[in-house]
Amino acid sequence: MKWQIALGTLSVVATVIVLAIVAAGEPRRMAGFTTSYQARQVETGALIFENSCRPCHGAQGEGIEGVAPALNAADLFNGNRLRAIGFAGTVQDYVRATISSGRPVPSSGTNYPQRMPTWSQRFGGPLRDDQIDSLVAYVMNWEERALQGGAEVTQAPPGEVVGTDITVPLPAGNADQGKALTEGNLGCVGCHILGATGPAWLPSGDTPGMGDRAATRFGQADYTGHAATPEQYLLESIVLTNAYVVEGFGPDLMPANYGQRLTPQDAADLVAYLLSLR
Amino acid sequence: MALFRVHIPILDEVKSKGLKPALRDKADDLITRVTAGLDIADVRGVLRDDPPGRPNPRLKPHAEGFWLHMKPTYYHNLVDGLYPTFRLGWLSVYAFAFEIITGVFLMIYYTPSPLIAYENMLDILSNVPFGRLMRDMHKLGAEVMVIVVALHMLRTFITGSYKFPRQFTWATGVILLGVTLFLSFSGYLLPWDQLSLWAVTIGASMAEAAPPEIVGRNLNLIVRGAPEFGAGGLLRFYLLHIIALPLAGILALGVHYYKVIIHGHSLPPGVENVGEDTARKVPMDTRTYFMPTILTRELWYVSGLTFLLVAYSAFIFHAPLEPHADPLVTPLHITSPWYFLWLQGMLKLGDKVLWGVILPTAIIGLLVSLPYVEVGPSRRYGDRRIGLSAGIVSVIAFAVLSYMGTPYYAVPTSPDQEAVASLLPQTQPGPLRLAPWGQLVLGSYEAADWQQAPTPAMRELLHTFDEELTRVETADGQDVEGIMVVEDWQTDLKKVTIRVVWTDAATNQPHEFSQTAFLHRNSDYGQGE
Numbered sequence: 043m044k045w046q047i048a049l050g051t052l053s054v055v056a057t058v059i060v061l062a063i064v065a066a067g068e069p070r071r072m073a074g075f076t077t078s079y080q081a082r083q084v085e086t087g088a089l090i091f092e093n094s095c096r097p098c099h100g101a102q103g104e105g106i107e108g109v110a111p112a113l114n115a116a117d118l119f120n121g122n123r124l125r126a127i128g129f130a131g132t133v134q135d136y137v138r139a140t141i142s143s144g145r146p147v148p149s150s151g152t153n154y155p156q157r158m159p160t161w162s163q164r165f166g167g168p169l170r171d172d173q174i175d176s177l178v179a180y181v182m183n184w185e186e187r188a189l190q191g192g193a194e195v196t197q198a199p200p201g202e203v204v205g206t207d208i209t210v211p212l213p214a215g216n217a218d219q220g221k222a223l224t225e226g227n228l229g230c231v232g233c234h235i236l237g238a239t240g241p242a243w244l245p246s247g248d249t250p251g252m253g254d255r256a257a258t259r260f261g262q263a264d265y266t267g268h269a270a271t272p273e274q275y276l277l278e279s280i281v282l283t284n285a286y287v288v289e290g291f292g293p294d295l296m297p298a299n300y301g302q303r304l305t306p307q308d309a310a311d312l313v314a315y316l317l318s319l320r
Numbered sequence: 321m322a323l324f325r326v327h328i329p330i331l332d333e334v335k336s337k338g339l340k341p342a343l344r345d346k347a348d349d350l351i352t353r354v355t356a357g358l359d360i361a362d363v364r365g366v367l368r369d370d371p372p373g374r375p376n377p378r379l380k381p382h383a384e385g386f387w388l389h390m391k392p393t394y395y396h397n398l399v400d401g402l403y404p405t406f407r408l409g410w411l412s413v414y415a416f417a418f419e420i421i422t423g424v425f426l427m428i429y430y431t432p433s434p435l436i437a438y439e440n441m442l443d444i445l446s447n448v449p450f451g452r453l454m455r456d457m458h459k460l461g462a463e464v465m466v467i468v469v470a471l472h473m474l475r476t477f478i479t480g481s482y483k484f485p486r487q488f489t490w491a492t493g494v495i496l497l498g499v500t501l502f503l504s505f506s507g508y509l510l511p512w513d514q515l516s517l518w519a520v521t522i523g524a525s526m527a528e529a530a531p532p533e534i535v536g537r538n539l540n541l542i543v544r545g546a547p548e549f550g551a552g553g554l555l556r557f558y559l560l561h562i563i564a565l566p567l568a569g570i571l572a573l574g575v576h577y578y579k580v581i582i583h584g585h586s587l588p589p590g591v592e593n594v595g596e597d598t599a600r601k602v603p604m605d606t607r608t609y610f611m612p613t614i615l616t617r618e619l620w621y622v623s624g625l626t627f628l629l630v631a632y633s634a635f636i637f638h639a640p641l642e643p644h645a646d647p648l649v650t651p652l653h654i655t656s657p658w659y660f661l662w663l664q665g666m667l668k669l670g671d672k673v674l675w676g677v678i679l680p681t682a683i684i685g686l687l688v689s690l691p692y693v694e695v696g697p698s699r700r701y702g703d704r705r706i707g708l709s710a711g712i713v714s715v716i717a718f719a720v721l722s723y724m725g726t727p728y729y730a731v732p733t734s735p736d737q738e739a740v741a742s743l744l745p746q747t748q749p750g751p752l753r754l755a756p757w758g759q760l761v762l763g764s765y766e767a768a769d770w771q772q773a774p775t776p777a778m779r780e781l782l783h784t785f786d787e788e789l790t791r792v793e794t795a796d797g798q799d800v801e802g803i804m805v806v807e808d809w810q811t812d813l814k815k816v817t818i819r820v821v822w823t824d825a826a827t828n829q830p831h832e833f834s835q836t837a838f839l840h841r842n843s844d845y846g847q848g849e
């Protein structure tokens with residue numbers, strides 16, 4: 043019985059010692075957990091951005107001309123944008139507020155054809171609070187690089203561009219390449235697949251797919267452009283957007299500068315892809 | 321005339337006896353009250369293990385005190401040691417108390433709402449001193465309790481203690497087993513992370529399978545509070561976890577304990593004649609009194625186990641916390657808690673109604689009715705060959721079914737997903753997230769060329785990937801290529817894409833499956849959560 047009392051007492055003392063060790067380490071542990079949790083929020087935010095924001099704001103937040111502004115930009119973090127519109131809070135508040143509620147009305151001085159969507163469930167969007175927090179953490183993590191000059195925006199390909207003459211002969215196109223292009227920095231999917239800003243490319247209901255429409259469109263009575271083949275019609279839609287405005291849409295909605303941004307090969311790939319959508 | 325008179329009796333005593341004797345008498349009095357019957361001299365005698373006086377004053381606390389009236393005054397010498405009880409019942413009581421104490425601590429910081437429950441968990445981990453320790457202890461304690469209670473049941477089965485006159489003790493024990501399991505299960509949902517949501521969803525889907533359809537549907541609504549888990553379901557599980565089940569447990573434990581006292585601890589099988597029960601007729605010379613022998617032993621077990629639990633949770637065991645629950649994203653390879661794996665294993669065997677509803681109900685029925693059906697009079701091992709063999713077979717079946725419940729057994733997924741999941745599993749951090757961040761060198765790597773990777777960590781990752789791919793390849797006879805791309809993405813953030821590319825032998829079509837992970841320098845998955 044004596045050794046039981048001794049061991050029991052020893053256990054109690056040892057327990058107290060363990061608790062003391064834990065107590066001594068708590069401030070560091072709690073700080074460590076906070077740091078690592080914030081880091082995990084950035085990771086989560088990056089994944090959500092990839093799925094939900096990239097089509098409009100670009101893979102690296104560099105923005106897409108004519109679709110959505112750059113987020114990885116110095117003027118967002120140095121306060122210029124905030125000052126310009128007279129926002130009194132911090133950059134973080136600004137980002138959080140914009141992501142949560144979106145921008146139902148375009149900011150003055152911009153003419154993006156689409157609105158920044160509402161994301162928070164609190165305002166009817168799809169994302170939970172913790173997901174909004176993660177996105178904010180991710181966007182705010184651009185600060186350092188943005189202030190040093192921002193993302194390396196992928197420039198229009200150097201050298202030859204396709205221009206606006208729809209009769210130039212194009213090289214052979216690759217539909218898979220074209221599909222990849224529409225999902226990249228050009229921003230096509232942001233208007234044509236995700237949003238309802240432009241005509242949907244995929245067939246739906248009675249409306250045939252883009253390939254079928256291109257085959258007949260230039261023969262229609264109301265057609266105002268100059269295309270003589272489906273390929274020319276598609277190229278025209280891309281580089282001379284106002285030559286013919288699709289019924290139900292206004293002019294100037296689609297960016298007008300693709301002729302200066304695409305190589306002939308890119309254009310051929312895009313056309314090949316669009317033709318394949320039947 | 322004074323308005324009121326203060327009467328302090330001790331002053332009178334000091335006046336009549338002198339200061340020291342008066343204080344000593346007072347202390348004696350106090351101790352006697354606290355111990356419900358032992359004065360200072362008696363307590364000293366207990367601690368020194370002196371022989372008790374006559375009449376034995378150490379019996380008084382059993383008669384007068386609340387706590388000790390639940391304990392027998394003496395045991396038979398033969399049940400004082402480890403065998404045959406292994407003190408497992410006592411340790412079950414202890415685990416229950418341990419869970420209540422740690423649980424109340426956690427309750428202070430927890431709100432049962434999907435909007436904030438997960439944030440509460442983060443707070444407990446990042447902002448509450450001892451928060452992580454308490455959470456780890458509560459989780460560890462729950463698993464220990466399941467184990468201890470199961471072992472306790474096993475031992476009462478093996479020693480035949482469920483037989484006459486203890487049938488009802490066994491029946492209340494089965495209720496306690498159910499309470500224990502459901503306490504663990506209901507607690508599982510509360511952190512509201514991916515693991516809790518999906519593990520509990522698997523369990524709750526059995527309620528849905530109950531026939532006929534109308535019963536299943538309504539049972540499901542009652543359990544989940546809505547067709548799917550959400551605010552209603554979380555609140556229900558919380559209330560079950562903190563009110564209904566503990567209450568049921570305390571009631572059942574009261575009855576269970578009362579029966580144990582009434583019948584005494586069964587003696588080791590074999591020392592009594594067949595059919596006899598002499599647990600309550602212990603001759604004077606074979607008694608071991610509760611005080612001091614049993615008491616010391618039990619307190620030593622408790623303090624020793626407390627030390628183990630505290631130290632293990634402080635330094636080794638850390639309860640995981642997965643990403644926030646998301647009803648739209650089902651993680652690959654989700655498993656129920658290990659003590660329900662056997663059920664998950666049975667569900668894989670076929671019909672949900674048969675294996676998930678009828679059979680589990682039958683098992684419960686069998687357990688409750690066991691002592692009333694198996695009425696052979698002898699508790700001796702030699703006379704119970706069939707019963708004991710059936711017990712062993714059940715334990716083996718439990719182990720096999722549990723194995724079958726794991727993802728290693730018959731989970732249909734595509735090999736490409738398996739290969740990617742070997743680096744980037746969806747229910748735990750996994751090798752890629754645990755790899756040292758600094759060693760992930762930017763570039764594009766092929767799994768087959770793992771030996772040329774620039775850092776040891778990358779070699780190891782690609783090697784794992786390659787082995788998994790080879791496994792897949794040999795299974796399907798396809799040519800599979802694995803690629804890992806590491807890109808610099810943001811300050812302290814890398815993007816890692818794991819890609820599997822293969823050509824379908826039948827159609828000659830190229831296929832691709834890829835998954836992306838972003839890894840931050842500081843995310844530190846190594847700390848357990």
Ligand code: HEM
Nearest residue numbers: 405409410412413473476481482490493494496497585586
């Ligand atoms: C929370 C769960 C439980 C607690 C706290 C508990 C507690 C106890 C305690 C303290 C004893 C005294 C003897 C000993 O320590 O072994 C006991 C005996 C007993 N228990 Fe349990 N028990 C629990 C679960 C169960 C279960 C699941 C069963 C079986 C289905 C069971 C069946 C019995 C039987 C038959 C005895 C009498 C043993 C004898 O007299 O040798 N108990 N229980």
